[in-house]
Amino acid sequence: MPTTTIAGHEVDVNDEGFLTKPEQWTEDLAPELAKLIGLTLTDAHWELIRFLRADYAVKGETATLRRASTQSGVPVKQLFALFPQKPAKKMAYVSGLPKPKGCV
């Protein structure tokens, strides 16, 4: 597995660039990851990032888009607005988590 340097942090990533060790993620890395994919984080983004991190810590896998919406209470439309086009994958990336595995 390759490593890459993001904002001075060396992190392990897969071939696509997703972090493979969620424990290497820190809150100061999120804005840098976001910037790399053209996003500027707001409080609304942070609410989801914190939800995703907490949910991963409990469930051991990344929440799907539906789970992120139903569990956090943020409507699906809002998720598409905050993380355009591919919300589930973008949320996961910024949160330093693997892509969601679930289908729905």
Added chain:
Amino acid sequence: MSMPIVPSFGDGPDEGGRKLAIICSKGNLDMAYPGLILANAALGEGIETHLFFTFWGFDIINKATMADLKFSFVGNTAMHPPGRFGISMPQILGPVPGMTAMATKMMKKQIADLEVPEVPEFLELLSASGAQMWGCQMSADMMGLTMDDLYEGVDGIINASDFIEKSEGAQLLFI
């Protein structure tokens, strides 16, 4: 310093433009889900997604039936008792009164256990994700249904030619 490895999310200036059209022609519970699940996956990938509901597929968007789709294992030799792969449910049991209700209940439980929503909530999820949903004109005429009878996220009732126009350039799935 080398550039970081960053995933491609397919939303660069020269990317995107992929389009998917799914024709849902069956109203059995087990035939409704594949179309809904694939539409949801496509929308989550930022793909323009159209669903065209025709014939029995109308039951998926008919408010009177959408929450009550059923599964029967008549004619489905792949149905086996839970966890008993290799043993087919005897086909003769399929038409026995109460068997469809039981099989439906079992399937709904398995689906719910995976946190996959029931059909009406699934339609809401698709609608919120930007799906374009269309009812088939001929099916509506045959069944005497209008937009008032259909799930509110349905965009319109259109004829076959309209669908062919809307799905121009799309990858097509018939279910």
